[in-house]
Amino acid sequence: MKWDFDHLNQIKNVSSFPELVDTKFSGKNNALCWQRLLDGDFEEIVDLLELKENITVVSEADLLNLNLSKQGLLAREIILNDIKLLKEFGALPTLNLLKCYERDDEFNYISTDVYSFHVDRSPIATDTFLCTYFGTSSDIIANEEVTQKIQIPEVREKLKALHDPEDGNFESFLEDNFFDLHYQPNADAKPINLENGYLWRLAVDHPEQQVLPCVHRTPDENGKLRLLLIC
Structure with missing residues (x-):
């Protein structure tokens, strides 16, 4: 089932990778979504990969070395194609097998880790691309x-x-301590889950940005590994 985001000013749906990278943010729109119903067994890939630490970078060679079923092969082909598309666009995608990110427990009144709602900042014009293939997905x-x-x-x-x-x-x-990047949801806020398999492009705070940066967070993994492509 596909989700209908068209009624939300923040999110704009696209139907292809070229449309994902070519569409300009405008107005309140700061998130683009390429909705895909992906075939393949991504859990099989997660089960066969070796988690070496809380965040393990998975190379294309690591994926190619896996002995997979037919459904696992379909999943691997999708991941490799996404990496290829992003590299050809000029991005530097990273595939991560995640147990958890580091938590910021220093100040209980203002967390600065990725589990807190935050925006990304860059000194150059760029966007954040991400897709969760398995496990809990991010929220915006x-x-x-x-x-x-x-x-x-x-x-x-x-x-x-x-x-x-x-x-x-x-x-x-x-700014130097990144306190200004973090946000508190209002009482009536309704976060939107990014769902598995969808490839997203989120607006980043940079000098040339024409829209507000997209506020997002990493959700609690609930003890489940995540397979995440991000750049």
């Missing part, structure tokens, strides 16, 4: 449904207490 949320954490009075006061004026101004301190 509309910009009007979140509040920048550094604008929450009690959080801001606690951060001011950490700041040493001799190290520079407060706003630079917030």
Whole structure:
């Protein structure tokens, strides 16, 4: 079953990879989705890969060395083709086998890990591409449904207490420590799950960006491995 995102101003559906990379963000649209109903057994690939640490980079050679069933071969072909398309576009895709990301437990009032709703920032014009083939998928949320954490009075006061004026101004301190990239969902917020198999392009905060960056997060893995393509 395909999900209908067309009623959401934030998300625009596309029907091909060329359309995914060529469509320009505009207005409130900062997420593009190429919906695919993928054949193949991606769980078989996950079961055969070796998790060497919490985040294991899987090479194309690693995939080709797997002894797969017919359904596993279909899944591998899809992954390799996605990698090929992204490389030909000029991106640098990475296939990750994930147990979990590192958690930020230093400050209980403002987490800066990827499990917190956040935006990506880059000094150059770029976008974030991602596809979850197996396991829990990421979430995005509309910009009007979140509040920048550094604008929450009690959080801001606690951060001011950490700041040493001799190290520079407060706003630079917030940027240097990535506090300004993280957001708190409003009470009535409705995050949108990105679903398995869909290839997404999310807007990033950079000097040439014409729209607000896409707010997103990594969900709790719930003890299940994830197979994620990202760049």
